[in-house]
Amino acid sequence: MTATASILTIGNELVSGDVPNTNASWLARRLAPLGVTVRLIAALPDEIDTIAEFVRVEAPHVGFLLVTGGLGGTPDDLTREAIAAAFGVPQEDVPEIAADLRARFMRNPDFAARWALLPRGSRPLANPHGGAPGFAIENVYVFPGLPSEMEAMFASIEEEFRSGVPIGSWRRVFKTYESVISSALEEAGERWPGVLVGSYPSFGDGGFTVEVVVKSSDAAALAAASAWLESAIEERGGR
Numbered sequence: 001m002t003a004t005a006s007i008l009t010i011g012n013e014l015v016s017g018d019v020p021n022t023n024a025s026w027l028a029r030r031l032a033p034l035g036v037t038v039r040l041i042a043a044l045p046d047e048i049d050t051i052a053e054f055v056r057v058e059a060p061h062v063g064f065l066l067v068t069g070g071l072g073g074t075p076d077d078l079t080r081e082a083i084a085a086a087f088g089v090p091q092e093d094v095p096e097i098a099a100d101l102r103a104r105f106m107r108n109p110d111f112a113a114r115w116a117l118l119p120r121g122s123r124p125l126a127n128p129h130g131g132a133p134g135f136a137i138e139n140v141y142v143f144p145g146l147p148s149e150m151e152a153m154f155a156s157i158e159e160e161f162r163s164g165v166p167i168g169s170w171r172r173v174f175k176t177y178e179s180v181i182s183s184a185l186e187e188a189g190e191r192w193p194g195v196l197v198g199s200y201p202s203f204g205d206g207g208f209t210v211e212v213v214v215k216s217s218d219a220a221a222l223a224a225a226s227a228w229l230e231s232a233i234e235e236r237g238g239r
Contacts, residue, residue: 003063003163005031006040010051010069010079011145014043023068023143023150030154035164035217036064046070051082059086059140064161069145071132073114079142080135084119087137091117097124097133105131128152165217170226173211174238177201181210184232192225194218210238 007027013019021043028038039062044050051070059065070079084091098116105112115132118124125134125141130149134142141157143150174181178201189197195216202209214229216222 003036003161004039004061005036005064005066005161006042006058006062007038008051008054008058008065008067009041009043009145010046010067010082011043012045012076014069015045022147023145026147026151027066027068027154030158031066031161032167032169032215034158034162035166036161037167046076046078048078048082048085051079052085055083055086055140059138063139063163065140067140067142068150071115071134071142071144073111073132080117080119083122083135083137083140083142086140087119087121089120092120094118094124101131125153125157128156167215167217168219168222169213169215170222171211171213172230173209174233175207175209176233176236176238177208178210180236181212181233181238184229184236185212187232188214188225188229191228192216192221195221195225197225197229 007024009021009024011019014021024041028041031038042054044054055065067079070077080091094116098113101112101115102109112131118135119137122135122137125136127133127144127149129152130144130146132144134144134153143153178199185197185199195214198213200211212229212233214222214226
């Protein structure tokens with residue numbers, strides 16, 4: 001059975017639209033080859049009660065809840081406090097992490113040492129490209145919000161998420177309209193009910209195009225469905 005995950009990105013800058021939410025899409029793309037289906041992506045502001053309530057409600061319904069953002073040392077970085085509140089535990093200083101941070105960030109060691117306050121019962125996750133460590137508690141994994149740090153931390157532990165058959169994908173962009181190929185998309189879904197078929201139209205300098213994406217954890221069904229669909233779309237004038 002394919003495992004499921006939800007992704008929570010945290011930050012006032014995300015919900016306001018000031019910063020693009022690239023972490024969520026990056027994580028979703030990396031989880032699929034590990035056999036994990038993402039069922040929900042959410043963004044929340046830096047509010048302890050709001051984050052804690054989301055975690056309490058969502059974590060029991062998925063195999064993994066991945067959280068990014070809010071691990072720095074500024075006043076709006078409240079993720080550690082929120083996760084501790086979600087699990088009803090205090091934050092505790094991890095001495096070896098605090099000592100390492102003080103040694104690495106000698107310019108302001110007391111500021112850096114705050115990052116070593118983690119929820120009781122959590123497991124620290126090393127930050128190869130930064131300072132603030134991530135952590136895991138039960139099925140909740142917390143990563144930094146800075147993309148380079150988040151990506152490096154995820155890569156260091158990604159095998160922990162491997163949960164079965166990878167979810168493969170096929171995609172191609174066609175010069176056509178959705179209305180022209182909709183019948184082919186529908187028929188592909190009926191022929192291979194275990195295959196997910198998506199279409200994403202856009203308009204650019206080259207005119208109207210549609211990106212067709214086929215996904216499945218069944219490699220044989222994916223190959224058959226994508227081959228049939230490609231031929232069917234070409235027959236209807238897609239190129």
